[in-house]
Amino acid sequence: MNDLDLREWIRGELFERTPNNIAILDREFCIVEANHNFTETYGEWKNRHCYEVYGRPDRECPSCMARLTFADGKGRVSEEHRLNKQRILSYHVVHFEPIVDRNGEIPYVLEISHDVTENRIRRREHDVLFDRVPCYIVVLNRDMVIVRNNELFRKTFGESLGKKCYKAFQRRDEICENCPAHRTFLDGKVHRADGTGRSIAGKVVHCHKTSAPLSPGEENPSHVMELCLDTTDIHVLEAQLKEAFNLQQSLIDSAIDSIVAADGNGAIRIFNPSAENLLRYRPKEVLGRRMIKRFVPTEFLDSLVADEPHCVLDETLTYDRDGNAIPVRFSGVALKGGGKTIGSAAFFQDLRAIKQLEREKLEAERMAAVGQTVAGLAHGIKNVLMGLEGGMYVVNSGMRKDDKELIRKGWEMLQGNIERITAYVKDFLGFAKSRTPKVEIVNPNDVVTAVVELYKDRAAQAGIEILTEFQDGIQPANLDAEGMYTCLTNLVSNAIDACEMSGKTGCKVNIRTFERDDTLVFEVRDDGCGMDPDVQQKAFTTFFLTKGLSKGTGLGLLVTRRITQEHGGTVTFRSTEGKGSLFRIELPRRSLPPLTSTHPQDSTQPRQPETGG
């Protein structure tokens, strides 16, 4: 192509080929010529005013650049917003150039525009992003001076344009150590660091900073953008978490209860000082090892398998390092996370001291009962001595007067009091003796049956009916069978006496066994003479006789109470004078004594607790 061809091409083709929109306006602002691109962008233009084509049907634009160019003959550039062919508002950069004729007149203005709508949108997006992103953003120059800062930064640290970043961000006078932006300025690479700033409100703000060169790939960037993610909330949460953890840790460490926790594999994760003390293992010997089964009762393992949330055993055994059984109150929980069992925690309360106290209390009560009995016995013996002395006097008096009747009376007194003192001594020896109870697994109803067998005939002779009422399915229990037999013998014997003394006919003695709230109950009820309030008050507390010389020694209820106490239970009564009495022995199963072992206990072998639930 030669120069001529080129000039022709420019005249002929350039107008149409140029990627811009070109239009020529006359002084009436009518479009007299336009290129293909213009038509594509704004639509039909022939015989129309430019402002009509751009979406203003009636009048020209308020700040019309073409008018100015017509007036002064100078070219102009301006950004205009116009409706395009699709009637969508779009942004255009428009060049206005005068077309000057030979006379120096300006008959036309050339308008060259291109669409910058896309750019405008990008720019707006960028602005929104820059200001609204939940990060502090600054752009720094090589002097570490802030040349841009976003809205969040301004709100938190104040308007900082022109300030040194460390002054604005940290209120300090020299560059921070470990400054990522500084490193980016040196090597043009992205750097990260954690740091703190101080807000205009004076609060410490924790940040994770990322610095990047504004123009990627630049080795010595002129500007660096620093983005700082506010991690203050995370720091606060972390601090709270740490505090909660410390609190928990110190609670666990200082708990009186022994705490052992394991993960889902049974490996020990928590073993507190109390556990160390109770179980005699060092934490390092158990932590991380699958030893949970060694410490917890099988009931708990069963409850985990059965997916029960917790397991409480008021009294069970655990075993220390040397296999010694330790009585404990146990409580275990399955640890859940996301609906799954992720471990287990076990709490042990050492019952040894309590057990010791219980034993001491029992012994003290027994001694007190003995003391009361000795005092009562002294009273009784004095009365017996008085009777013996009286008997001798009456016999002598009768002999002096040769009064056979008086002699017989005196002799009876002597006989009666000798019998009475014999009974005292026998009963008292039995009472004061510290008999070791033999505890076996006993069916409570069997004891009652044996007692009924003993008294059946005597009661029948006196016209008294003995009835029994056994609750179905009553479970065997750890009892000293002989002791319970003695208790019930005393109560039934008293009941029969009360019936006889009432003078009523057709009296009944009712013996019931039942279980309530995990407590084994024996009841002996009679509809005999009952007790007046005086007698009721003294029933257990003193050595008290209501039945005259021939019956008993008054030790029966004391013995009954002592044996009941040895079983960890209580004996109580209700009585109405003239209507009858109800005596009740209550034995909470958890307080029942352990079985008397028949052979020396093998202490190294953990054994199952004898009583369930």
Place this chain on the structure above:
Amino acid sequence: MTTETRQKLILVVDDEPDVITYLTTLLEDNGYATDSAVNGTEAMAKLRQLKPDLITLDISIPEKSGVRVYREMKEDPDLAHIPVLVITAVTGYGGKPEVFEQFLSSRKHIPPPEGFIDKPLEDREGLLRKIADLLA
């Protein structure tokens, strides 16, 4: 015993039949008339009915204890003058009769009993002398 002087009447209060037999025999052998009561209620009734010259009073008796009988008597103008001999095996208060005596008279300015004798009777003649003195 002269027919002119009426026999002195002594009320024996005790719940033990043996004690009653013993004391009534002893007292009758020594020239006194006797009656007896086995509990507090009966004792009060007989005191009012018979106006005895002296009573022997056990402390641990049913229905109304000897302590109550004693106090009731001493507060009753009709009975307050009757001498009371407490004869008891009660061994409370450290076994010291003086302490018990104080307790009996501790309220409402009730005087102590005229005599306090421990069971069994260690000095039978002493008891008889005491009764004779009180009835003189």
